[in-house]
Amino acid sequence: MDGTKKILFVEDDVLIARIYRPRLEEAGFQVAVAEDGLAAMKLLMDYKPHIVVLDLLMPKMTGVDVIKFIRAQPQLKSTPVVVFSNGFLQKIWQEAAAVGVQQMVLKSSATPAQLIELLNGLLKPGSVGAGKSSASAASPQSTVASGTASRESAAGFRDRIRRDFFAQIPTISRSLQCACQGFVTAPRGPENLLRLEELRRRSGFLTHMTGMAGSYRIAQLSSALEALLFELQFNPASSTSSVLHTISSTVDLLVASLARALEPDEQCLSPTHILLVDDDNVSKHTLMLSLARANLKTDAVGDALPALEKLRSNFYDVAILDINLPGMTGIALCQEMRKMPAHEKTPVIFITSYAEFEPLARSILKGGDELIGKPIMPVELTVKVIAQLLKRRLQMTPAT
Secondary structure, three states: OOOOEEEEEEOOOHHHHHHHHHHHHHOOEEEEEEOOHHHHHHHHHHHOOOEEEEEOOOOOOOHHHHHHHHHHOOOOOOOOEEEEEOOOOHHHHHHHHHHOOOEEEEOOOOOHHHHHHHHHHHOOOOOOOOOOOOHHHHOOEOOOOOOHHHHHHHHHHHHHHHHHHHHHHHHHHHHHHHHHHHHHHOOOOHHHHHHHHHHHHHHHHHHHHHHHHOOHHHHHHHHHHHHHHHHHHHOHHHOOHHHHHHHHHHHHHHHHHHOOOOOOOOOOOOOOEEEEEOOOHHHHHHHHHHHHHOOOEEEEEOOHHHHHHHHHHOOOOEEEEEOOOOOOOHHHHHHHHOOOHHHOOOOEEEEEEHHHHHHHHHHHHHHOOEEEEEOOOHHHHHHHHHHHHHHHHHHHOOOO
C-alpha cells in the first residue's frame, strides 16, 4: 500500500467509529480501530500508524494515558496525535496538551470531512512535530473546513446525518432514558459502574450526532452531561441525591428537546450572563472558574443587598442563589427578584447543604426552580445552568 497513510482511530463507541471509518477510507487512508485505550496500546506497536486520532474519554485507560504511552516509545514518539475533546473537561485536555498533541477538536462539532482536511494538513511535510503542541492545541476547538469542495462535502454529509439522525430520534430517546433509569435506580456497586459507563457512552453518542446534525444547543447540554458522568466514573462517591436528580432531569430535558430537534438552531450560541450569590468565598471562586470555562459570564457577590443592586441594573439569564445567605435568605432574595419585571421568570438555581437537599427539593422543585446540594461538583452546576438555558428557550419558542 505504497503512499497510503495509516490511521489508528481510537473510539469506544462502535456507532461513531462506523461513521468515520468509511469516510476516512474513501479519502485514501488505511484505518485501524481500537475500542479503548488498552486495545490502542496493543495495536500501536504492531500497526505503527502515521497518525493517531483518539477520544479522550474512554474506559480502562483515558486518551491521556495513550498519548503518554506513545511519547514514551522511541519508535512512536514522533507520531502526530489528534484528540476528540469534551469542552467541559478542561483539566483532561490540558493534560493532553501538556504531553504533546497536534490538534484538539471538539467532539460536538467535528465532521469526517473536517477531520480529513485536518489530517491531510498535519501529514504534510513541515507540519508541527510530534511531542509539541501547536498553538491551536492549547484548547479544544471546532474545525472548519475550507475550500469549496470541502464545504460541499461537509454539507452533503450533514444532510445525510440529519436525515438518519431524525429518523432514529425515538430509538435514541428510549435508549437514553433506559440507560438513565438503570443507573439512577440501581444500588451502588460494581454493576452500577457498568450502567454509568453505558449512560456516558450514550450521552457521548448523542453529543456527536446532534453536533453533526446542527442541533447545537442539545449537543452543548449532552456534552456537559457526558462530562459529569465521566467525572462520576472516577469518583463514584459523588453520586449524591443532588447529582442523581441533575442526571435524571437533564435526560428528561434532552428527550423533550429531541422531540423538537427539527426546529432551527443557532450555530453560535448566544452570550449568557449569570448572577452567582454565595457567601462562601472558596466555593464562589471555584464555581466562577467552572462557569467561565463553559464560556458563561458570571457576576458574583457574597450577600443579598449587592445582589439586589445587580438585579436592578442588569439582565441575567440565570441566577444561582445560596439559600443560607447573611441578612436575607436566598428564598427571600428570589421573592424580591420576582417583583422585578426583567426577572419575573428568570431561572433560579438554589444552593443548599447536603442535609437540606431532600426536604427542600420537595418544595422548591415544585415551583419550577432548581436546586443543587453542597459540596457542589462544578461540572454539575454547569449542567444545571445549560439545562435551564435550554429549557427557557423551549418555553419561549412555540413548538412547530
